[in-house]
Amino acid sequence: MAETVRVKPAAHSALRLSPVTLLRVAIVLTLLACWELLAASGWLYRDVVPSLLAIGGAVYELLSHGEYYFNLGVTAGEIGVALLIGGTGGLLVGLALGANRFLSKAFESYLYYLGPTPKIIFFPIMIMWFGVGPGSKVAMGTISCFFPIVLSVAAGMRQIDKVLIRVGKSFRAGTWQMVMKIYLPAMRHPIINGVRLGLGVALIGTLLAETKLSNKGIGFLIIQAYSLFDMPRMYAMLIVLFVLSIGANALVGRLGGLDSIKRF
Amino acid sequence: MPISPSTADRAAPSRRTADAILTVGNIDMRFETPDGTLVAVDDVSFTVAPGEFLSVIGPSGCGKSTLFNVIGGLLGGYQGRVTVAGETITGPHASIGMVFQEESTFPWRTVTDNVAFPLELIGMPKQKRIERARHFIRLVGLDGFENRYPGELSGGMRQRVSLARTLASEPKILLMDEPFAALDEQTRLLLGDKVLQIQQDLKQTTLLITHNITEAVQMSDRILVMTYRPGKVKRIVDIDLPRPRTSEIVGSEAFGRYVAQIWADLREEASRGMQDDESRALHPGGARP
Ligand SMILES: Nc1ncnc2c1ncn2[C@@H]1O[C@H](COP(=O)(O)OP(=O)(O)O)[C@@H](O)[C@H]1O
Ligand SMILES: [Mg+2]
Numbered sequence: 216m217a218e219t220v221r222v223k224p225a226a227h228s229a230l231r232l233s234p235v236t237l238l239r240v241a242i243v244l245t246l247l248a249c250w251e252l253l254a255a256s257g258w259l260y261r262d263v264v265p266s267l268l269a270i271g272g273a274v275y276e277l278l279s280h281g282e283y284y285f286n287l288g289v290t291a292g293e294i295g296v297a298l299l300i301g302g303t304g305g306l307l308v309g310l311a312l313g314a315n316r317f318l319s320k321a322f323e324s325y326l327y328y329l330g331p332t333p334k335i336i337f338f339p340i341m342i343m344w345f346g347v348g349p350g351s352k353v354a355m356g357t358i359s360c361f362f363p364i365v366l367s368v369a370a371g372m373r374q375i376d377k378v379l380i381r382v383g384k385s386f387r388a389g390t391w392q393m394v395m396k397i398y399l400p401a402m403r404h405p406i407i408n409g410v411r412l413g414l415g416v417a418l419i420g421t422l423l424a425e426t427k428l429s430n431k432g433i434g435f436l437i438i439q440a441y442s443l444f445d446m447p448r449m450y451a452m453l454i455v456l457f458v459l460s461i462g463a464n465a466l467v468g469r470l471g472g473l474d475s476i477k478r479f
Numbered sequence: 480m481p482i483s484p485s486t487a488d489r490a491a492p493s494r495r496t497a498d499a500i501l502t503v504g505n506i507d508m509r510f511e512t513p514d515g516t517l518v519a520v521d522d523v524s525f526t527v528a529p530g531e532f533l534s535v536i537g538p539s540g541c542g543k544s545t546l547f548n549v550i551g552g553l554l555g556g557y558q559g560r561v562t563v564a565g566e567t568i569t570g571p572h573a574s575i576g577m578v579f580q581e582e583s584t585f586p587w588r589t590v591t592d593n594v595a596f597p598l599e600l601i602g603m604p605k606q607k608r609i610e611r612a613r614h615f616i617r618l619v620g621l622d623g624f625e626n627r628y629p630g631e632l633s634g635g636m637r638q639r640v641s642l643a644r645t646l647a648s649e650p651k652i653l654l655m656d657e658p659f660a661a662l663d664e665q666t667r668l669l670l671g672d673k674v675l676q677i678q679q680d681l682k683q684t685t686l687l688i689t690h691n692i693t694e695a696v697q698m699s700d701r702i703l704v705m706t707y708r709p710g711k712v713k714r715i716v717d718i719d720l721p722r723p724r725t726s727e728i729v730g731s732e733a734f735g736r737y738v739a740q741i742w743a744d745l746r747e748e749a750s751r752g753m754q755d756d757e758s759r760a761l762h763p764g765g766a767r768p
Contacts, residue, residue, distance in 0.1 A: 378581040385551055385577045386597045386648060387570075396599070400587045 265447045273447035274454060283436070283452075287459075290421060290432040293349050297356025297417045302410060304357075305364030309409075310398070312365070313372025323369060330362040334420050338427060352424045352432065359420030360413030367412070371405025372398065411467050418460055499526035500684055501550070501652055506559035508545050519545040520557070521709035527652070530682040532675075534695035535703045536741065538749040542710025543688045544580070547656045550686070551577045563652065576650025580657040584629040584640045590616060591625045593640050597648035615643040618677060635666035642674065646681075653678075653685045659694075667691075671698065679722065692745065696737045697724050704741060707748040708755065714744055 232240075247267060253259065254266040265273075277283050312319045312326075334355060341351040375398065383397045399406070425434025433456060440449040508520040519542040527533050537543050548554035550561050552571040561568045563575060584593050591612050592599075598608035616625055619639040629637050638658055645653065655674075659667040675698050678685050689695050695702050696718055704713045718737060720728055728734055 376581075378579050378583045379585065381553055381577075381579065382583050382585075384553055385571050385575075386600055387573065388600050392600055396596070397585075400585070403587065 262444060262446045265450065269447040270450045270454070273445075273451035277448065277451045277455065286432050286436050289349060290352075290425065290434065293352045293421050293432065294356055294414075294417050296353045297421060298360055298410070298414060300353070301357040301360035301417065302364055302413060305361045305409065305413065306368055306406070308361075309365040309368025310372060310394075312369040319369060323366075326362060326366060330366060334359045334416075335423050335427070338424055341424070342428060347428055347430065349432070352421045352429065355424040356417040356421040360417040363412035363416060364406075364409040367405040367409030368402065371402040371409075374405070375401045407467065411464060414463060414467055415460075418463075422456075498528060500529045500564055501527040501686075502560075502562045503546075503550060504560040504562070506546065506549055506557055506561070508542070508549060508554070508557040518709035520549065521711045523559075523705075523710065523712050525703055525712065525715060527684060527686065529651075529684055532678055532685045532687070532698055532700045533703060534687045534689055534699040534701075535705060536689055536692065536695050536745065537705030537710065538707050538745065538752040539690065540752060541705045541707045541748065543705060544656055546705075546710070547577070547654055547686075547688055551575055551654055553577075574651035576645040576648050576653050578638075578641050578645050578653070578655040578658045580660055582634070582637060582661070584637050584644075586629050589626050589628055590621060590632075590640055593629065594643045594647050596644055612643075612647055615647045618646065619643045620673060633666075635662050635670055638662065638670065639673070642677075646677070646683075651684060653683050654688075655685065656688045657690070658687075659689075659691075667694075674698070675724070692738050692741050693729070696720075696734060696741065697729055702741060704744045705748070707752040713748065716741060 250264065251267050254264045312323055337358060338351070338355060341354040345351040345354050379397055379401055380393070383393050388396065421432075422434040422437075425432040426438045427434075429435045433452065437449055437452050440446075440452065502524075503526070504524050506520050506523045507518070510517045510519055521542075523546060525533075535543055535546065545554065549557050550568075552561075552568050552575070563572050566572075568575075585596065588596070591609060594615055595603075595608040595612040598611055603611070613622075613625065616622060619642055621636060621639055621643065624632065624636065629640060632640070638661075642655075642658065658674075659670055662670065671694055674685075674687075677683065678698075687695070687698060699718050702716045702718060704716065705711065706713045716737065720731075720733060720737075
């Protein structure tokens with residue numbers, strides 16, 4: 216039969232570095248070298264650009280104290296709850312907007328206006344409603360991640376291949392079966408993408424709120440380090456945070472199976 | 480013309496009505512379009528006997544898919560009546576299984592899980608439905624690919640997955656809307672043979688929509704030729720050729736006569752369709768002739 220199976224590309228050897236990887240490593244090394252030169256030159260106050268050694272020491276210091284983990288846990292918990300509430304809300308509202316032309320015409324343009332608005336302007340209101348503790352941070356994270364999720368879900372629902380819906384109907388799938396077995400899996404890409412974007416902005420919203428007014432969390436520690444002018448500690452926290460958010464993003468991608476091409 | 484195959488007059492009541500498994504009675508389907516009302520299906524009636532293979536043939540846009548969707552219960556707002564074993568349909572019927580023209584496998588499910596889909600919907604236990612699915616996968620000749628995803632298969636293999644999925648629901652009536660249209664010629668021929676063989680083995684009542692005359696003559700017991708706009712039944716042709724329809728029969732004179740007769744019917748309609756397309760291209764937005 217004139218049918219061939221697509222050949223899988225050969226897996227890259229783990230040891231051989233691709234040119235892209237080499238370039239990335241080179242860029243990072245160059246940046247680090249420039250930083251160290253700047254630190255050694257004394258052009259800026261020594262404390263503003265601490266040496267890499269000092270930052271490394273601060274990272275070690277940071278990671279060997281329970282206080283940091285407690286505050287990390289607070290922030291992670293806030294973001295997690297925000298993503299749960301904002302994600303569920305975004306998914307439900309997105310499904311409704313995607314399914315109903317009337318609702319989408321009536322409300323979707325507001326979402327497009329509100330989406331890019333900096334959510335920090337709502338922070339005073341959230342403090343009044345939920346207090347200075349984690350509640351207002353969760354609220355900030357929630358309203359931040361709601362928008363990208365609702366918009367990608369609504370758009371994703373409209374892009375579902377219509378024939379798949381006809382298949383479900385012709386096999387007499389019920390509403391719940393249609394949602395669970397056709398709509399949601401067919402929308403896996405836009406949903407994962409929405410959650411990724413949502414995670415990013417929930418992180419921003421929560422941390423920004425913490426740096427403004429709070430009594431715990433990573434944002435609080437960063438601002439504390441800044442006000443004590445403990446620059447190595449502040450940079451150390453930024454670095455750890457950076458690594459963590461890359462990890463979280465990769466995790467979301469992996470959970471959705473974005474890496475395994477064959478399923479998609 | 481030296482053509483003598485027996486043709487059934489569409490106005491005359493079919494001799495098959497009594498034991499028909501499917502009756503399509505005076506179906507009318509209109510669409511409101513910006514240029515006015517479009518009569519897609521106009522007073523179409525026919526019946527199908529158990530185990531029969533009926534092809535519906537007609538130029539593109541004549542209303543074949545619309546008719547298919549009405550019979551499959553996916554389209555409302557028509558006039559007339561479709562009954563399955565005497566029961567008037569009001570929506571998708573459990574006895575009717577559809578295979579669509581478009582790519583319709585679920586890309587997130589393996590071949591097995593695709594084929595097991597209708598069984599999953601009725602709550603069949605996992606072990607049992609996987610066994611059933613394997614049976615139909617073998618039937619369409621896809622053994623060895625059970626755990627592959629559709630993205631790893633060729634177009635012809637994916638269409639076989641769709642066929643196996645519909646067969647797994649064990650429909651009394653199989654409806655196929657140009658299932659091979661998107662495939663290359665060789666794959667199309669081989670897949671046609673496969674479908675015919677399965678149809679004969681299972682004594683599966685089958686409606687095939689196609690615009691390929693040779694395919695229709697080779698496979699069918701009867702061929703329904705549709706007119707172009709409005710979509711009416713032009714003629715129903717009985718194909719009195721022995722089975723199995725080997726390559727010898729396909730090469731025979733009788734076969735050629737059927738093809739010629741249907742082409743003569745179809746040619747008129749197809750050229751009307753082409754003129755219609757051309758005039759619409761020349762006068763976009765103008766009134767429909
Ligand atoms: N939902 C619809 N709204 C308006 N016109 C439609 C709709 N579906 C089909 N048509 C029109 O009805 C005619 C018949 O379509 P179709 O049944 O798909 O033809 P075929 O399958 O024979 O090619 C075409 O002219 C098509 O444009
Ligand atoms: Mg069609």
